[in-house]
Every structure is written in C-alpha cells, then in structure tokens.
Amino acid sequence: MYLSLLPQFIDPAHGSVLGQSLALGMTQIVISLAVNALIVLMAGSIASFLELRPMWITVQRWLKGMVLAALAVRVATEARR
Template sequence: MTASTLLYFLGVSMALTIAPGPDNIFVMAQGITRGRKQAIVTALGMCSGVSVHTTAAAFGISALFYSSVLAFNIVKYAGAAYLLYLACMTMKERSSVRLAADDDRPLSALFKRGFIMNVLNPKVALFFLAFLPQFVSPAAGSVPLQMLLLGLIFMLQAVVIFCVIGYFSGGIGGYLLARPRIARSFDWLTAGVFASLGIRLALAER
C-alpha cells in the first residue's frame, strides 16, 4: 500500500471520528459524569472493539450481517437491550457525578462496557465492511492483511481522539462537582444518553 493511500485513509478516518456522533457523545458523557480516567478507559474499551469488527470484515464474517436479516437483528436487539439496561442501572445507582478518585467502579468494568457496546453494534460491522475495502488494492498484496492494517490505523487514531475528548470533558465534570444542584441532573443525562443510543440502535436498519 502506498504512503499516499494510508495518509488519505488516516485523514478520512479522523474526520469520521471527530464528526459528532453517538460514540463522541457517550465518551463526553462519561468524562463529565465519571471523570477523565473513567472516560479514557471507556474510550479504550470502545476502540478495542474495532479490532473485532476489522477482523470480521477482513475475513468476510461481517458479510453475514449484510446478507442475513436474522443475524443483524439478533445482534442489534442484544446491543439495544444492553444499552437500555445501562440506562436503568444509572438511575438505580444515582449520584453518577463524582470525583474520579471517589469512583469505586473497577476500571475493568468500564473497559468491558465500552467494548461490549462497540461489538454489539452491527452498524459498526457493516461500516467497516463497506469502508475498508475502498482503500484496498489487490495488487498491493494480501487483502485481509491490508484490511487489518487499515483497521489498526483507524483504531489508533480513534484512541487518540476519544482520549482527548474524555480528558477535556473530565475537566467539565470537575467544574460541575462544585455545583451539586447541577451535578444531580447529570444522572438523567447519563441515563438519557444510554437510552437514546439503545433506541437508536433498535430502530437502525441495515
């Protein structure tokens, strides 16, 4: 693969990652309600899910979601149910805005949450199935290896961008902690983000 192709792919990937979307909103909400460290760990979990979708696309597994309505719907509704479950748990826990040092939630649980959210979104699988082949050239060698390389580049740039979003949104959370009345309203914000993402995924079409 040529350097110009890789640079062009990197530029397009960064533009897609920076563009406002559910993932950005979720990482930002985590930073505001949980803190910088928690947002960054969640973002790392979400970005790690890219490796699953890239591997699936590289070896043709994602085509199953494109060809089978049943497979697509099973994964879609599983992901939507998980997001709605997180919304309910957020309201049950209450007081979601706190100092990062005071948040006793295991970081591994946050990483797992981000990972599962990404993997259980069939729209992401279809995105990589449609997006990566546009930058692959059979003349450049093994197509699966090229797609894996592109997926790695996409994942690394997403890690950087999402971590930056998490870091700066975490600063907003620290500001809100000094204002408890405003901070309490973020329980509803966090639950609303989860619920809206779940509904959006449930209504998604291939």
C-alpha cells in the same frame, strides 16, 4: 462499517488483501481510541472546572432553559404554518 468502507481503499496489486484490511482497521481503531481518550480527558477537566465554580452551573442551567424555551416557541410557531 469495515465491510462497506475499507474495501475501496484496498488494492490487491499492493500486497495481501488481509494485511491491508488489518492495517486499515487497526489504524481506524487507534485513531478512534486516541480521539475518545481526548474527549474523556477534556470532559473530566470541564467537570472539575464546573465543580469548583457553582456559578457556572447556574449560568449553564439558565442557558439550557433559554435554548429549550426558544426551541419550544419555534416548534409551536411552525406547527401553525
């Protein structure tokens, strides 16, 4: 990804190409790390919430089942067209 995406943002007139590449790469890594850490923390919070409320797990299972059933019906009806 770095070889295909970052070169379009590098301008040799603004200094060292290596320095710019490292700065852009590190910026992307720091942002990705922060976003992934936030996702992990939110997933842990949601898991704790669901663990304390078994009714939500039941509702979630029913919703997943209905969505999968609706997708199965849609696939079955599209195959006939």
